[in-house]
Amino acid sequence: MKKVLALLAFAGAAHAEGNVEAGRALAETCLGCHGVAHYVNTYPTYHVPKLKGQHAEYIVEALKGYRSGERAHETMHANAAQLSDQDIADIAAYIASIK
Numbered sequence: 001m002k003k004v005l006a007l008l009a010f011a012g013a014a015h016a017e018g019n020v021e022a023g024r025a026l027a028e029t030c031l032g033c034h035g036v037a038h039y040v041n042t043y044p045t046y047h048v049p050k051l052k053g054q055h056a057e058y059i060v061e062a063l064k065g066y067r068s069g070e071r072a073h074e075t076m077h078a079n080a081a082q083l084s085d086q087d088i089a090d091i092a093a094y095i096a097s098i099k
Helices: 002-013 020-026 028-034 056-068 074-080 085-097
Strands: none
Touching: 020 028, 020 085, 056 074, 056 085
16 A cells, blocks of 8 residues: 555656647747847846757756746746746747747
8 A cells, every 4th residue: 555655646746748739828928038039138138048949857947946936037936936837847848849
């Protein structure tokens, strides 16, 4: 019985698979900055990284970090704060699919 419970607990900890089509709709806000070639934020001034083709796992970890406040960036925190784990997985799947 303990083995079954342990397996169920492990299975629940695995991250959800992302849905590319759902992520396409959710990522519109992301691409407003991250999809613009040579985009430079005005304050603070920095080059906004382009994300297309980025590994989904990286996007998931980054968005969860912004959501929790572990990664500091006010705009990214505001955008990620309301995302569910499934939303994040969907966005990551879509971003990773862009060629």
